[in-house]
Amino acid sequence: MAAPALPAPAPAPAPLPPKPVSASAVQYLRPPAPVYPVQSKRLGERGLVVLRVVVDVQGRPKQISVEQSSGYRRLDDEAVRAMREARFKPYMEDGQPREVSVPAPINFEME
Template structure:
């Protein structure tokens, strides 16, 4: 055997011993009675479920906005986009409703206009079979609590959407200034 073959054989033997070492105690020990002792009983408990998103609130009747008007002359909000002739009927109804609120000055909070707050709020809307809003919550906020609450108020004031409206849907509500 050459010196190189000897090194290879020694390395192979050492490798086998290192791999077998963790199993040696189990192989060498013999049970005293010939049987393995019974394993302890296994117990399992389910952890309580953690809520992954904020709780869904049932909507109270909409209240009038009691916010005070800003003293400074605020920038004017962008006019809502024209209602497209295409698309589902319920989408047109939502757009028309938001435009109506904007024309009445009930959509964009005056304080937010004065402070230049803009953003988009993603609202989860749940409807009953008659097209009435029975639940809503903010899925993604704008970063401004006033805008988030205004979006919830606007969506909760929807009434009698058409039958083609889905029972659950996400509605983006955008607040933009000129």
């Protein structure tokens, strides 16, 4: 006689989706350091890029998208590139790090 089958283990709980938080709810450990594209400077391109950044539990940008374009592809691309190098202090909730989604403005203004 065969042993009774064991019940299948319960599936792991689904991870929580990134919690939307305000820009002031997270802190940079290493802020993005965008380099103004030379051709953009020559052409007088400037503007504000607002990125949507999913910050993982280690404080790394996990996902980056352009939420509001500057109107110039070069500036938008440089903002995304610079944000990949940024590091954040992990967002804590109830003593545990939590993945969050945060807006991150990067302003390209000629001096």
